[in-house]
Amino acid sequence: MKIGCPTEIKPQEFRVGMTPDAAREAVAHGHDVLIQSGAGNGAGFTDADYSASGATMIGTAAEVFAQADMIVKVKEPQAGERKMLREGQLLFTYLHLAPDPEQTHDLLASGCTAIAYETVTDDRGGLPLLAPMSEVAGRLAPQVGAWTLQKANGGRGVLMGGVPGVAPAKVVVIGGGVVGTHAAKIAAGMGADVTVLDRSLPRLRYLDDVFGGTFKNQYSTAGATAELVAQADMVIGAVLIPGAAAPKLITRAQLSDMKPGAALVDVAIDQGGCFETSRATTHAEPIYEVDGIMHYCVANMPGAVARTSTQALGNATLPFLLNLADKGWKQACEDDPHLLNGLNVHAGQLTYYAVGKALGIDVISPNLALKS
Numbered sequence: 127m128k129i130g131c132p133t134e135i136k137p138q139e140f141r142v143g144m145t146p147d148a149a150r151e152a153v154a155h156g157h158d159v160l161i162q163s164g165a166g167n168g169a170g171f172t173d174a175d176y177s178a179s180g181a182t183m184i185g186t187a188a189e190v191f192a193q194a195d196m197i198v199k200v201k202e203p204q205a206g207e208r209k210m211l212r213e214g215q216l217l218f219t220y221l222h223l224a225p226d227p228e229q230t231h232d233l234l235a236s237g238c239t240a241i242a243y244e245t246v247t248d249d250r251g252g253l254p255l256l257a258p259m260s261e262v263a264g265r266l267a268p269q270v271g272a273w274t275l276q277k278a279n280g281g282r283g284v285l286m287g288g289v290p291g292v293a294p295a296k297v298v299v300i301g302g303g304v305v306g307t308h309a310a311k312i313a314a315g316m317g318a319d320v321t322v323l324d325r326s327l328p329r330l331r332y333l334d335d336v337f338g339g340t341f342k343n344q345y346s347t348a349g350a351t352a353e354l355v356a357q358a359d360m361v362i363g364a365v366l367i368p369g370a371a372a373p374k375l376i377t378r379a380q381l382s383d384m385k386p387g388a389a390l391v392d393v394a395i396d397q398g399g400c401f402e403t404s405r406a407t408t409h410a411e412p413i414y415e416v417d418g419i420m421h422y423c424v425a426n427m428p429g430a431v432a433r434t435s436t437q438a439l440g441n442a443t444l445p446f447l448l449n450l451a452d453k454g455w456k457q458a459c460e461d462d463p464h465l466l467n468g469l470n471v472h473a474g475q476l477t478y479y480a481v482g483k484a485l486g487i488d489v490i491s492p493n494l495a496l497k498s
C-alpha cells in the first residue's frame with residue numbers, strides 16, 4: 127500500500143502523523159511510505175531521518191494526497207485537504223465530526239473511507255488512541271501549573287516541593303481518570319502534597335491500592351471540593367463525563383475563598399472546562415487572572431510537547447496502521463471490532479451513530495459498510 131503523511135496545516139499544530147520509526151516499520155512490511163518534505167520538522171524529525179527509514183520524501187501535500195492509498199494525519203483534514211481526498215482513499219486521523227458539520231459533509235462528498243482515532247476502542251472499554259494525549263496533558267499539567275505559580279507569572283510564589291523546613295504546595299486534582307492519575311503522579315513526584323477527588327468508587331479503590339502511599343484520594347462532593355480548594359495552591363481540573371460538557375465544579379464566588387495567586391489548571395477545557403471562570407487559551411497566551419486567581423486553560427496542551435506527543439500517538443496508532451496497510455481496511459476492520467468502531471465515513475455514508483444523531487444525518491451500520 128502507498129501510505130501518505132502530509133504536513134499538518136492547522137494553526138499551532140506541530141505534531142506529525144508518522145514518526146521515522148513508524149515509517150521504518152511500514153516499509154519493513156512491504157509498503158511505500160510517502161512523507162511530505164518538512165512534515166516532521168515541528169516534532170524534531172528531519173527529512174533525512176525519514177529517508178534513512180526508507181520513506182520517500184514528496185514536495186507538496188497535493189502530490190501526497192494524489193499518490194497515496196491511505197493518508198495518515200494527526201488533526202482533522204482542513205478544508206483545502208478535504209478537497210484532495212478521493213473516492214476509495216483511506217483516511218486515518220483524529221476527526222471529531224459531531225460538532226463539525228462542514229467537515230462531515232465534505233468527507234461524505236469525497237467518497238473516502240475515514241477511520242477516526244477518537245472512536246477506536248479497546249477490550250477494557252477505553253479509547254486507546256485518545257489515552258496517550260490524556261497521559262501527555264496529565265503529566266504536563268503540574269509542570270505548567272508550577273510555572274503559573276511563580277511570582278513573575280502572577281502566581282502565589284510557592285515551590286511545588288517546598289524545601290526542608292518549608293511545607294510543599296498543596297495540589298488538588300479533580301477527576302482521577304487518565305489525566306488526573308498522571309497529573310497526580312507527577313505533582314507528587316515534584317514533592318507536592320496531592321489529593322485526588324473522583325466520583326467513582328472503583329476508581330478511588332484502584333488509586334488507593336496503587337498510589338495509596340504517593341497521594342491521597344477523596345470522594346468528590348461539592349463540600350469536599352470546596353474545603354480542599356480553599357486550602358490549595360494549585361487545582362487541576364481533569365473530569366470527564368463521556369458525551370457531555372464538563373460540569374462546573376468551582377464557581378466564581380468560590381475564588382474569593384481561595385489563596386490569592388493560587389493556580390487553576392483546567393485540562394477539561396476541551397469539554398468546556400470544569401471551573402466557571404475558565405475560557406480556552408492558547409500556547410501563545412496560556413494564562414489569565416480572575417479575582418486574583420491564575421487560570422491556565424490551553425485546549426491543546428499536547429502541542430506544547432509536540433515531539434513526545436508525536437511519539438506517544440505514533441506508538442498507539444502503529445499497530446492499527448500496519449493492520450490497515452497489510453490487510454486493507456475491510457479485512458482489518460472485520461478482524462478487529464475495536465478498529466471497526468473507528469469507522470465514521472465510508473463511500474458517501476456516515477457509519478457512526480453518535481455523529482449522525484448530533485448532525486441529523488442518516489447512518490448505516492459499519493457492518494453493512496464492510497459488505498458494500
Ligand SMILES: NC(=O)c1ccc[n+]([C@@H]2O[C@H](COP(=O)([O-])OP(=O)(O)OC[C@H]3O[C@@H](n4cnc5c(N)ncnc54)[C@H](O)[C@@H]3O)[C@@H](O)[C@H]2O)c1
Binds near residue numbers: 259260303373375425
Ligand atoms: N486540554 C487538553 O489538551 C486535553 C488533552 C487530553 C485530554 N483532555 C481532557 O481531559 C479530560 C479528562 O480526560 P481523561 O482521559 O482523564 O478522562 P477519564 O474518563 O479517564 O477520567 C475522567 C474522570 O473524571 C471523573 N469524574 C467525573 N465527574 C466527576 C466529578 N464530578 N468529580 C470528580 N471526578 C469526576 C470520572 O469518574 C473519571 O475517573 C477530558 O475532558 C479530556 O477531553 C484535555
